Amino acid sequence: MITLVCPHCGPRDATEFAYIGERTARPDPNDTTPQEWRGYLYLRSNPAGWADELWLHRAGCGRYLAVRRHRTTGAVDEVRDVGAGGEP
Numbered sequence: 110m111i112t113l114v115c116p117h118c119g120p121r122d123a124t125e126f127a128y129i130g131e132r133t134a135r136p137d138p139n140d141t142t143p144q145e146w147r148g149y150l151y152l153r154s155n156p157a158g159w160a161d162e163l164w165l166h167r168a169g170c171g172r173y174l175a176v177r178r179h180r181t182t183g184a185v186d187e188v189r190d191v192g193a194g195g196e197p
């Protein structure tokens with residue numbers, strides 16, 4: 110079981126959250142090739158170990174949270190608010 114500590118709501122079970130995906134930098138649409146867009150939208154490395162992820166507290170405050178989580182152990186190192194839009 111994964112527990113995330115929401116900065117607004119406190120410790121909550123991960124079932125209250127929606128996993129959005131890996132946090133990656135959005136490329137500039139005015140200066141990006143179709144291959145770079147494809148990589149941003151669809152390609153993920155999914156490595157074992159620590160990863161930066163985006164979660165939505167859908168059953169709580171409704172805020173997007175940046176989560177640093179270990180994909181093998183489920184340990185959570187950091188949870189912080191990134192706003193209502195969820196952009197990095």
Ligand SMILES: [Zn+2]
Nearest residue numbers: 115118169170
């Ligand atoms: Zn919350």
